[in-house]
Amino acid sequence: MHCGKTTGRRAMRKLLTGTALVLAASGVQAGEIKLGMTTWVGYGEIFLAKELGYFEEGGLTVDPQIIEEASLTMAGVASGELQGTAATIDEIMKYRSDEMCFKAVYALDDSHGGDGILAPADVGSIADLKGKEVGMNEGSVSQFWFNILLKEAGMTEKDVQIVNMTADDAAAAFMAGQIPVAVTWEPHLTLAKEQKVGKVLVSSDQTPGLIVDVIALRCDTIQNQPEDVKALVAGLVKAHEYLLANQEKAYEIMAKGVGGWLSDPKDFAASAAGVQFYGAERNAAFFAGGAEGEAGKLVALGGEIWGGLGKLHMDVKYEDLVDTSFLAQ
Template sequence: MSVSSRLRAAALAAGLALLAAPAAEAGTIKLGMTTWVGYGPLFLARDLGYFKEKGLDVELDIIEEASLYMAAVASGELQGNASTIDEIMKYRTPENCFKAVYALDDSHGGDGILAPADVASIADLKGREVAMNEGSVSQFWFSILLKQAGLTEKDVSITNMTADDAAAAFMADRIPVAVTWEPHLTLAKKENKGKVLISSAETPGLIVDVVSLRCDVIANQADDVKALVEGLYKANEYIKTNPDDAYAIMAKGVGGWLSDPKDFAASAAGVNFYGRERNAEFFGGGAAGEAGKLVALGGEIWGGLGKLKMDVKYDDLVDTSFLAK
């Protein structure tokens, strides 16, 4: 039985009630994540043997619901996950300790808002129905856009749907506006359906994916965490020098709607993969730098919506000690 199957009943019955986490097994790190192009480097490093050559086995589980893979992290079933910074903030508690150790990518056009052709700006959404996945990065991003336009969620009518369902509803004329992601943005363009009102290409640095690990793993498996980071550095360089081969390997590993290398390559155009230099830039400056400001913004948005379980500060969520090694 898969990790997601084993956890579904427990997660639905008990939510995120914390269990006593078992001791981490040295030499192995298990991560959970959704199907997303930005997580391709994890599969690339695994399949090219970059982790293995450092004595590390990395197991990657596709679990399409954040609540499920975060429950797995809390219970010790998984050692960590790949997700957006804002997403993991909602699950951080004093008892459930995990920290980001590596930044994978940022969305650079991979997320967007589908709207009627006559809508010219975010301000024009006032009074309209908007479909999006509440509690997800879609809501986080949309809330920021509303704030920048001088609006709040009270100025629109939100219908809670997954990003995929929101796009389907938009294409079927059942919803006028949808917050979604690829491949739906490209499909809407191909079918000349409405318009992409705004994409994440216009809001750099707001949707950033990271690898986060439980604090006991960071403390007790330092060599493994170092191997994980070094393997991802190598994978990022391979993408630069051998993009076609890299896309083919990542497409096979990630699978799902990204299983075709052509689809993976097209979707990869909507993200910026982070390597050694970009990680140094992103985490540079600590709480006053890019990552720190994003954590502060996450606290402001999710805190204002009542989604946080504690006041999450930069040092509660980030450990950069392995990036320089």
Template sequence: MTKLSSRLRTVALAAGVALAAMSTAHAGSMKLGMTTWVGYGPLFLARDMGYFKENGLDVDLEIIEDSSLYMAAVAAGELDGSASTIDEIMKYRSKDLCFKSVYALDDSHGGDGVLVTSDIKSFADIKGKEVAMNEGSTSQFWFEILLKKNGMTNKDVKITNMSADDAAAAFMADRIPVAVTWEPHLTLAKQANKGKVLIDSSASPGVIVDVVELSCDYIQKNPKDVEALVKGLYKANELIKSDQAKAYEVMAKGVGGWLKDPKDFASSAAGVNFYGEARNKEFFKDGKDGEAGKLVTLGGEVWSSMQKLKMDVKYDDIVDTTFLGAK
């Protein structure tokens, strides 16, 4: 009896060790930096619902309200990657700093806009006006596209460099007649009956697209972790579709800041399109000739015209679709 009990304990111990080995067979970690933005909610949703963890990945999400700082952290190896717009990260891509987009999170569909005083009736009326915006940011990228669309250049306006928050504050204080900013400032201006939103990003769909970019070294060394990231985000987007209220509650708490109230999160979320599995595959379909490829080309044209690029960035330099088929 004693021998049998001993044998059973040995078998049980061996089984426990085997199960533990299976559960820890893939245990990775990833650290990402980003600003406070509603479109990054799915990252927090996947983290807090355990979707990353169930695929063996721990994800640390760090809010850093300056793209130059989180990209510097990526360059220094302190972060594995970031969430940012495609155009934004293009400015940091160089022969010394290699990173690629592995997943598209969202596009701004009304979340960015141009605030103007009531006397400005059309985009042409901006000519000669002082415009506050964050130079070198996605706000300037988008504004450059609007200028070109309306037959103008940045020489037709007087650009004052401010953060999106400061630009909105200056507009609300009547110090600036035009401000390129984003939510919640567009809504706050409407609520205060302060000027108007002349145009928002719903007029240019697919131009302001947020992605998760990871360093090339991380991708090469941790393919299972990148696959786990994509799986987790796919599942998070399914929850957004099946139980939006629950998803928004979790994302609001996770993102925090001015989005910590689920009602504010929901209001801001109305200005973005979240990208799930189907949309990712559609967006990156056809490579350099598809939507993503054309956006990279557009980013190259805009930033190179202002000497903002460190290298001639091509589609394959900044995109890796290897993991989008993750199941």
């Protein structure tokens, strides 16, 4: 999924060692952008634009690479092997530093039901989770989202017992009765419903605009390859328009491109129902208002949550993380 797996602070510090020198000699090649990403339905339009030749129309070759480990993707961005990543806003905030510069140039989607919390049938609210074990991937968007829900309920992680595991493992443990609560994502939410195991206590369709995926590119790529970035954004916008007009065919192409557990167009379509794909209009609205707008408030929230958990390398401001100049072209 979009979240991927995460590593600890020690691994992160190792990842960032010497990044400044690497960035200075990244060997970026004009006319090509390589992007790392996990297997997630929201990234389908990247593959759609590539397959339909929309990037090539702007003289750009885009190479999307599926890398299920988020830290490995960011290591590739740091080394210059990748020019960017598709990931959630809160995810990239944890890697941003003075030495490792990258910015979001386009918003792809947000989760509208694709993420959720599995809990016993008799649990009625987040407040009822107090004292319970919660299986969750620490450092991922699951932790970010769960902390927002805890905050709204007047709680913190100290009110529950966090058990660190991947979202897939958390779902499996929940289904097997080994853990009472799991923060996970599709297809596990649907499987739990079908097998009538517990219930989905909260899903992301109740919290729109909190789990937002973006394309983030290295700052030197943005500076040295502006025409390529322009072609990237234009291709994604055109792919979204194609999706709106040709959904069934688009899903076939996107499923083949994304692959993995989403390789069947029917599975892709079912998962796509849990996201909102962004186009030019939604990007304009999302980034409107800068630091005071929707995107800016999400960055501020990310700073509050991740900063409070000691996961940030710098005080990340909106202007440190976002470049909207290519959306206006």
